[in-house]
Amino acid sequence: MPISQKFQTNSQHIELISVAKSIFTYSITDVNEYKEIFSKWLDLNIISTKSFKNNKWTLIDKYNNRRNLVFDIKDSKLNTTLKCFALSIIEQEFSINHIQQVVSSVHEVIEITHGFNIAYLTALEDYIGKHNYAKRNNLANFTIQFFSFTSIDFSEEFKDVCAPFLNSIQRSRELPNYQHILFFDEKMNFFLEEGSLFERKKYFPIVLWWKLTTIIPLRPIEFLTLQRDCVVKKTETFFQITLPRKKQRATLRRDIDITDTLQINKETYELIQEFHDYSSHSAKNNYLFTYDYYKEHKEFFGSESLKETEFLPRRQLDSLLDQFYSNVLIKKYSYSGSEKLTLGDTRHFAFCNMMLQGFNMLSIARIGGHSRLDKQQHYWGHLKYFSESWVYNFAEKHRRLDHLNKTMPDAYFTEDIRRIINSYKLNKSEEFDNALPVDYGYCVDNNYPNNCSGDCRHCLHYRFHPKKENLNEAINWLTDFSQTLSRKIDEQISLLTYISQTVNYDLTSLTYSITDQEELSYTANELNRLLHQKAMIDSKLPNEVKGFKNE
Numbered sequence: 122m123p124i125s126q127k128f129q130t131n132s133q134h135i136e137l138i139s140v141a142k143s144i145f146t147y148s149i150t151d152v153n154e155y156k157e158i159f160s161k162w163l164d165l166n167i168i169s170t171k172s173f174k175n176n177k178w179t180l181i182d183k184y185n186n187r188r189n190l191v192f193d194i195k196d197s198k199l200n201t202t203l204k205c206f207a208l209s210i211i212e213q214e215f216s217i218n219h220i221q222q223v224v225s226s227v228h229e230v231i232e233i234t235h236g237f238n239i240a241y242l243t244a245l246e247d248y249i250g251k252h253n254y255a256k257r258n259n260l261a262n263f264t265i266q267f268f269s270f271t272s273i274d275f276s277e278e279f280k281d282v283c284a285p286f287l288n289s290i291q292r293s294r295e296l297p298n299y300q301h302i303l304f305f306d307e308k309m310n311f312f313l314e315e316g317s318l319f320e321r322k323k324y325f326p327i328v329l330w331w332k333l334t335t336i337i338p339l340r341p342i343e344f345l346t347l348q349r350d351c352v353v354k355k356t357e358t359f360f361q362i363t364l365p366r367k368k369q370r371a372t373l374r375r376d377i378d379i380t381d382t383l384q385i386n387k388e389t390y391e392l393i394q395e396f397h398d399y400s401s402h403s404a405k406n407n408y409l410f411t412y413d414y415y416k417e418h419k420e421f422f423g424s425e426s427l428k429e430t431e432f433l434p435r436r437q438l439d440s441l442l443d444q445f446y447s448n449v450l451i452k453k454y455s456y457s458g459s460e461k462l463t464l465g466d467t468r469h470f471a472f473c474n475m476m477l478q479g480f481n482m483l484s485i486a487r488i489g490g491h492s493r494l495d496k497q498q499h500y501w502g503h504l505k506y507f508s509e510s511w512v513y514n515f516a517e518k519h520r521r522l523d524h525l526n527k528t529m530p531d532a533y534f535t536e537d538i539r540r541i542i543n544s545y546k547l548n549k550s551e552e553f554d555n556a557l558p559v560d561y562g563y564c565v566d567n568n569y570p571n572n573c574s575g576d577c578r579h580c581l582h583y584r585f586h587p588k589k590e591n592l593n594e595a596i597n598w599l600t601d602f603s604q605t606l607s608r609k610i611d612e613q614i615s616l617l618t619y620i621s622q623t624v625n626y627d628l629t630s631l632t633y634s635i636t637d638q639e640e641l642s643y644t645a646n647e648l649n650r651l652l653h654q655k656a657m658i659d660s661k662l663p664n665e666v667k668g669f670k671n672e
Contacts, residue, residue, distance in 0.1 A: 145205055145271040147198055155205040162211055173204065180217040188221040191228065196236045203227060206270045226263040239275045239342060243366070243490065246282045261286035277435050278342040281465040299510030301460045302470065305331070308454045320449070322399045323418040326410055326438060327445050331467065332392055337383060338471035338489040339364065341464040346432050347409040352385065352393045360390040366490050383488060408432040415441065438464060472500045473507045476621070479645030483626050483633050494626070504614050512610075512652055516659035561587040561595035578602050578661075579654035585661040599662055606655040613648040620644055 145151050155173075162168045169187075170178040178190040190207055194200040207224045215223075233248045234241040249260050261283035268276040309331055313321070321328075334344055346365040353361050366381045393409070400414045410433040442464065450456040468489075475485050482494045556563035559577050566572050566582035577583040578599060587595035620641050625634035 145202060145209075147202060147271075152201060152205065155208045158208045158212055162208075167211065176200075178204075178207070180211070180220060182217045186217060188217040190221060190224045194228065194231055194236070199231060199236055202271050203231070203267075206267055209270060222259060223263045223266070226259045227267045230260055230264045230267075234279070237273050237275065237279060239278060242275075242278055242282055242340070242342065245279065246491075249283070249286050257286040275342060275435070277439075277464075278340060281340060281468075284465075297462055297466055298460055299507070299513070301458060301462070302510075304456070305450070305462060306335075308450055308456075311454065312449055315453075316449070319418070324441065324445050324449065325396050325399060326415075326433070327442055329392060329396060330438070330442075330464065333389060334467035335470050335474070336389070337362075337364075337385075338468045338475070338485075340468060340490075341435055341438070343490070344464075345410055345435060345438060349397070349407050349409050351409060352390050354390060358387070360385050360387060362389070364490070406431050410438075412437065435464065469500065469503065473503050476500065476504060476617070477507070477645060477648065479617075479642040481624050481626075481633055481638055481641055482621050483624075483628070483631065487631070501618050504618070505611065508610060508614060508648075508652060512656045512659065516656045556584070559583070561585060561591060561598060576602075579657045581657075596662065599658055603655055603658045603662070606651055606658070610648065610651050610655065613644065613651060617641070617644045617648055 145155075159168065159173045163171075167180060167182075168178055169181055176192045178192070180188045180190065192200050192204050192207075194203060203224065206227065207220065210220050210223055230245065231237065234245050249257050252260070264283050265280050265287075267273075268280055273279070309328065312324070313328065316324070330344055333339065343365050348363065348365065351363050351365075353363075355361060362383055362385045364381045364383065396409070400409075400411070408431055411431075412433050415433055415437050442462070446456070446461055472485065472489060475488070480488075485491075486494055556565045557569055562577070562583060562585045564577065564580075564582050565584055569582070572582065574580050579602075585595070585599070620637070624637040624641065627633070
C-alpha cells in the first residue's frame, strides 16, 4: 500500500510517496490491516458505512457527492479481497467516481468469469469485446490492476485476454523485435540438431510451444491443457489435432461456431509423438504436459510451493522458457540482448502470419477460437510493423549469406525463393569475365534472356557491382525503387485489410464467397512478392544508407 515519507533538504521540504509492492494474501494480518484503513476513512467521513462487513459501502467526497460500492460476490474470500482492493484505491485518494468505476468493473469481470474460473476465459474475451471502446479499456485495465493487488490462479491467462483491449497506447499489443523472433527461430532449429538428449528432453515443451503455437493461435492455457492423445493420424498424409476448447454453437446471428479440431502437418504430428516417447514412463494422467515430467528434468529445486495440478502450471513453463534463454540461447549461442519472448507472443505471430497468407477472417476466427469476427481488429494494426520487420531482417540474412530458415510460413517462402536465397552471393571479389554487363552490375544467368524479369534490381541472377565513380548514382537507383516498393507494400496491406473485412461471410452455414477468397489470396500473394523484392533490393544497399541502417 502507499507509504508517505517526508524528507528535508537544505532548500526545501519534499514529500515523497513510495509504493511498497506487496501482494494481498488474505491472511488474518492482511485483512486486519485493511480493516484499520477502513476505520481511518470512516473517521474521516469518506466512508459512511458503519461496518467493514457490510456488502454496500457509501463514499462521500468533500462536495457531499455520494457513490455506492457493492460487494455481493458469493465467494466470501474473493468478496473480502475486492473490499481490500477498494480500500487500497481509496487510500490513494482517487475521486469517488474513479473508485466506483474500478470496483464495479472488477466486480463485473468476477461475475462473468464465475470467480476467475479458467473455463470462462473465452467468455470474458467475448464479453469485453462486445462493449464500446471506453468500457473495454476499463474492464481490461482495472482487472489487470486487481491481479497486481492479489494472487489469483491463472492470472497470466486472464491478463493475456485483457491486454489487447487496453487504451490507444497499449491496446495493440507490443510485438517483440522481429529480429529477435528470427534469432529465436533459427537457434531453436540449431538446438534440435545440436542439443544433448537430456537438454532435448528437458526443453521439449518449449520446442513444442514454439513449433505449434506459431502456426495455430493457441492461448498459453490451451497449449498447457492439451490432452495426451490430442493428435491422430487419419492417413499417411492427413493428421489432426484436438484443442482444449469448448466446441461452441453460435448463440447470436453475428457469432461463429467455434471448432476444436484442426488439420496439422506431419512434422507437428511427429514432434508430439517424439514427446510421447520421452514422457511415456512418467505419464500419470491424460494431459500432454505434466508437472511430474517437468520435475523429472529439473536440475535444482527451490523453496517453491505448488498446488497439485493435473497439468503443468504456466509459471513452470515460464520458468522453463527462462532457463532456455539462460542455458541455451545465452551460453551456447551468445545471445546478449535484453529482449525475451513471452508465452503469449506466439498467438499474435500466428494471427499475423495467417492474415499475411491470405486466410479470410472467418477461417482465422475458427482456428483462433474467436466467436466474433471483430475480435481480429487489433491484430490488423500489427501487419505493417510485421511486414517492415520481416523485410529488414530477411534482407540482413540475405546480406550475411545465411541459408534460408525453412520453418518460416510457407506463404513467405516458395521453393523457388528458397533456391534463390540459398544460391545468392554478394560478389565483392567475384570475377565477371563471363557475365553480361547490365546497369551497375552484371547478369550471371547462363540462360539469358529466357529468365529475364525485366528489372535487374530484384533478380536472383543480378550482381550489384557498380564502378566507384557511379556508386552514389547506383545507390540512388536502388533506394528509389526500394521506396517505391515501400509505398506499394503499404497500399497492398491496406487492400488486404479491406478485402478481408468485406468478404461475403455466411455465419450460419460457416461459408464465404469463393470469389472473394480468390481475390484475397491473390492480394496476399502479391504482397509477399513485393516483400521479397524489397528484401532482395535492401540486401544490396550498404547499412550506412539512411533509412536502412540497423538502429
